[in-house]
Amino acid sequence: MANVTLRNVRKTYVGGFEAIKGIDFDVGDGQFCVLVGPSGCGKSTLLRMVAGLETITGGEIDIGGRVVNQIEPADRDIAMVFQNYALYPHMSVYNNMAYGLRNRRMAEAEIKTRVEEAARILELGAMLDRKPRQLSGGQRQRVAMGRAIVRQPKVFLFDEPLSNLDAKLRIAMRVEIRKLQRRLSTTSIYVTHDQLEAMTLADILVVMNGGQVEQIGNPLDIYQKPATTFVASFIGAPPMNLMPLRSDEIKSQLAGDARANEAGILGIRPEDFVITNETVSGGVALGLTVEAIERVGAETFLYGTRQHEVQGVAATPGELPPGEIIVRIPGAVGPAIGERIRAVAASDKLHLFAADGRKRVGC
Amino acid sequence: MEKSTVFNNRLLPYMLLLPQLVITVVFFYWPASQAIWQSFLREDAFGLVSEFVGLENYQALFAQPEYYASMLTTIIFSSLVAALSLSIALLFATQADKSLKAAPAYKTLMIWPYAVAPAVAGVLWFFMFQPSLGMLARPLRGMGLDWNPLLNGNHAMMLVVMASVWKQISYNFLFFLAGLQSIPKSVIEASAIDGAGPMRRFWTIIFPLLSPTTFFLLVVNVVYVFFDTFGIIDAVTGGGPAGATTTMVYKVYADGRLGGDLGGSAAQSVVLMIIVIALTAIQFRYVERKVQY
Numbered sequence: 113m114a115n116v117t118l119r120n121v122r123k124t125y126v127g128g129f130e131a132i133k134g135i136d137f138d139v140g141d142g143q144f145c146v147l148v149g150p151s152g153c154g155k156s157t158l159l160r161m162v163a164g165l166e167t168i169t170g171g172e173i174d175i176g177g178r179v180v181n182q183i184e185p186a187d188r189d190i191a192m193v194f195q196n197y198a199l200y201p202h203m204s205v206y207n208n209m210a211y212g213l214r215n216r217r218m219a220e221a222e223i224k225t226r227v228e229e230a231a232r233i234l235e236l237g238a239m240l241d242r243k244p245r246q247l248s249g250g251q252r253q254r255v256a257m258g259r260a261i262v263r264q265p266k267v268f269l270f271d272e273p274l275s276n277l278d279a280k281l282r283i284a285m286r287v288e289i290r291k292l293q294r295r296l297s298t299t300s301i302y303v304t305h306d307q308l309e310a311m312t313l314a315d316i317l318v319v320m321n322g323g324q325v326e327q328i329g330n331p332l333d334i335y336q337k338p339a340t341t342f343v344a345s346f347i348g349a350p351p352m353n354l355m356p357l358r359s360d361e362i363k364s365q366l367a368g369d370a371r372a373n374e375a376g377i378l379g380i381r382p383e384d385f386v387i388t389n390e391t392v393s394g395g396v397a398l399g400l401t402v403e404a405i406e407r408v409g410a411e412t413f414l415y416g417t418r419q420h421e422v423q424g425v426a427a428t429p430g431e432l433p434p435g436e437i438i439v440r441i442p443g444a445v446g447p448a449i450g451e452r453i454r455a456v457a458a459s460d461k462l463h464l465f466a467a468d469g470r471k472r473v474g475c
Numbered sequence: 476m477e478k479s480t481v482f483n484n485r486l487l488p489y490m491l492l493l494p495q496l497v498i499t500v501v502f503f504y505w506p507a508s509q510a511i512w513q514s515f516l517r518e519d520a521f522g523l524v525s526e527f528v529g530l531e532n533y534q535a536l537f538a539q540p541e542y543y544a545s546m547l548t549t550i551i552f553s554s555l556v557a558a559l560s561l562s563i564a565l566l567f568a569t570q571a572d573k574s575l576k577a578a579p580a581y582k583t584l585m586i587w588p589y590a591v592a593p594a595v596a597g598v599l600w601f602f603m604f605q606p607s608l609g610m611l612a613r614p615l616r617g618m619g620l621d622w623n624p625l626l627n628g629n630h631a632m633m634l635v636v637m638a639s640v641w642k643q644i645s646y647n648f649l650f651f652l653a654g655l656q657s658i659p660k661s662v663i664e665a666s667a668i669d670g671a672g673p674m675r676r677f678w679t680i681i682f683p684l685l686s687p688t689t690f691f692l693l694v695v696n697v698v699y700v701f702f703d704t705f706g707i708i709d710a711v712t713g714g715g716p717a718g719a720t721t722t723m724v725y726k727v728y729a730d731g732r733l734g735g736d737l738g739g740s741a742a743q744s745v746v747l748m749i750i751v752i753a754l755t756a757i758q759f760r761y762v763e764r765k766v767q768y
Contacts, residue, residue: 184667192665216670
């Protein structure tokens with residue numbers, strides 16, 4: 113059981129490329145921390161630095177009150193689950209799990225107890241004699257988990273462990289990982305690029321971009337109050353609609369809102385729109401032409417174009433083309449393509465950001 | 476499902492196979508069957524008359540103490556060369572596999588000896604260790620060592636072993652390096668996290684995962700030491716001193732070409748062929764089983 117604390121952690125490669133630009137955060141004992149961000153944001157590198165597989169060129173990483181910068185991976189008391197599982201192909205499932213314990217000279221009887229316990233939890237009991245190549249993807253994933261839990265480490269590290277599984281299995285394993293972590297209450301750090309995985313697993317969510325932390329917090333807080341436009345468009349699917357406030361139509365509607373003076377970008381989540389002809393005081397109403405419709409059963413997504421053409425804001429990942437707005441409505445009935453609709457969002461549903469997108473305005 | 480192609484023309488598949496078949500027949504089956512036939516004949520010294528003698532050549536061969544000596548020499552020589560060239564190459568490959576800046580240059584240098592013809596390699600080593608002139612022989616003698624491969628059979632053996640090993644390391648190195656690079660990095664990292672130190676990691680993870688490469692190289696190396704080292708032995712020692720480095724393949728040459736005993740020499744090559752076929756079969760049957768993972 114341990115805290116993991118990162119203090120101004122940096123990683124600069126020999127060529128001068130700065131992969132990690134000073135990161136601070138603290139994962140409390142037994143908490144599940146998820147690092148999320150687009151490809152190349154440095155999240156995997158950061159995890160590998162915690163594991164000891166990459167050197168740390170600045171700052172400190174502290175596991176359980178001990179600075180581990182100079183400590184070998186084996187001595188950090190961590191276990192890692194790799195994206196490709198990294199099972200030992202020439203060893204049976206039993207030996208895969210026992211390997212780390214044998215290296216630590218544990219008695220064979222104790223190893224047997226631990227491996228059998230892990231196999232029971234992960235439902236691998238019938239497969240202990242098989243080789244990894246005889247297992248399915250989901251089973252290999254379980255063996256990788258088993259190899260981590262038999263060690264009873266202070267910290268679990270997960271490097272995109274579910275990304276090689278098919279969609280259905282991924283959801284099932286996601287739930288299992290969460291249950292398992294709750295049950296063992298081992299501090300965990302989990303890397304993913306899937307924002308849905310991040311939202312559902314995390315106690316603490318760390319959103320990263322370009323080697324820096326964009327926002328840290330409880331996933332729902334981050335969802336409700338994204339600190340930057342990057343976070344706003346990365347967390348949530350479909351992404352938040354972002355509109356520049358140069359548009360006169362919107363600006364005039366926000367005349368009564370004190371935040372509008374400092375702000376340059378307005379954000380509205382697709383689910384915060386209501387299609388109505390009533391006026392909403394303090395809110396924003398957009399006139400849209402429906403151009404595409406996605407019906408997924410329980411909900412329907414409308415892709416509309418604003419009738420007043422607007423120049424795009426600075427491009428961020430997941431952002432919509434300029435002028436396009438996504439509206440989510442419940443149920444499967446709604447307007448038809450080509451229809452003109454009026455989408456309204458109440459004033460407490462509006463997110464306002466500074467013109468460069470780096471700062472949230474108001475609360 | 477097996478992929479199969481259906482040819483409309485019945486002749487075409489045979490025509491496509493023909494070049495390979497012709498090469499195999501002309502350069503392998505024909506000489507091999509000639510050798511077998513020759514081993515039942517006795518020819519006079521001028522090559523004018525040959526007479527069928529049945530198994531007499533074989534009887535004479537197995538009555539020769541020199542033949543058993545050459546077998547023993549071959550066993551010593553081939554085990555030394557195979558063991559040394561495989562283990563040294565593996566050591567070098569593991570070093571080259573580390574991400575060093577100089578790795579590409581190092582790799583290129585490692586591969587060069589392979590481009591040197593066996594006889595040339597033999598001559599190089601012979602000059603370096605020639606007792607009175609050799610660059611490396613003089614310091615050896617200077618240290619009080621009575622280094623003389625021309626007279627001392629053990630020294631001669633050491634010299635041909637060194638030259639053959641040096642020549643073969645490049646080849647083994649290349650394959651070991653490719654084998655090492657095909658081991659997923661994350662497996663090595665997982666074992667590091669699992670608490671295996673570098674030595675333990677090597678013996679419990681890397682070496683077993685390399686076993687298909689090692690097995691392949693073992694087969695290739697055995698064939699190499701049995702046949703391809705002829706040039707080195709001929710250039711360095713000529714089988715001497717007093718037959719100390721006369722391997723079975725060298726004896727085939729010495730008896731047949733130099734001694735003019737074509738029948739006896741053919742009998743020896745047949746025996747040699749049977750030994751190599753048997754060795755390869757044994758390797759496939761017993762060693763390959765352990766390779767599977």
